[in-house]
Amino acid sequence: MRPERAAALLGLGLASAWCAPAAAPVFPPLARLLGVALRLPGGRGIALTFDDGPHPAGTPAILSELARAGVRATFYLVGEQVARRPALAAEIAAAGHEIAVHGFRHRLLLRRGPRALRDDFDRAAETIGAATGCESRSYRPPYGVFSLPGLELARGRWEPLLWSRWGRDWEGRATAATIAARATRDLSAGEVVLLHDADFYSSADSWRRTALALPAVIDAARATGEPLVTVSQSR
Helix, strand or coil: CCHHHHHHHHHHHHHHHHHHHHHHHHCHHHHHHHCCECCCCCCCCEEEEEECCCCCCHHHHHHHHHHHHCCCCEEEECHHHHHHCHHHHHHHHHCCCEEEECCCCCCCHHHCCHHHHHHHHHHHHHHHHHHHCCCCCEECCHHHCCCHHHHHHHHCCCEEECCCEECCCCCCCCCHHHHHHHHHCCCCCCCEEEEECCCCCCCCCHHHHHHHHHHHHHHHHHHCCCCEECCHHHC
């Protein structure tokens, strides 16, 4: 084999390995192979999870709906947003919700090297922990996409968790009805439902549709007979 072809194949192989975990959210066998959970580790209950906050309007709206229903959820917070609104992050924790990590910058892990990822994780842990007084146990990457180095670095700190159901509430064409229908389709024990309480990285005002959909999502989850739990409560 010619040296340049061998080098090209080696480069392709390394790139493939780097990107391999990226398909985990949509290909459960790969997630299992990599040891990335899509469902609750305890296999019981249903967990509502919210990414991308805290948001000055979206987070209070979601907190209000959860309080009205008497439900605790898990919030995957973004460090850069917590730095801007530490009091709101503290309010989430004070309401009894679980605090989890969504990184410091909401940027694709595939585009960052190990040193940048390590710095991001350090800043996220420090910022979120200082604001909430909580030591987070769970991590979800921006866009749900891991790189191989990102997965290994995250696993050294937290338990990686993706999701088994989503409302696709970030889409501009989403409605409260479509969010609720997608998020609750064939719900069963152990589901992790992905929603968002912020629109920083999605379509404008997407959180409004999520807040409107939330009562229907909660009703559907309760109709299964499973308790609504935080991620850590399921262990």
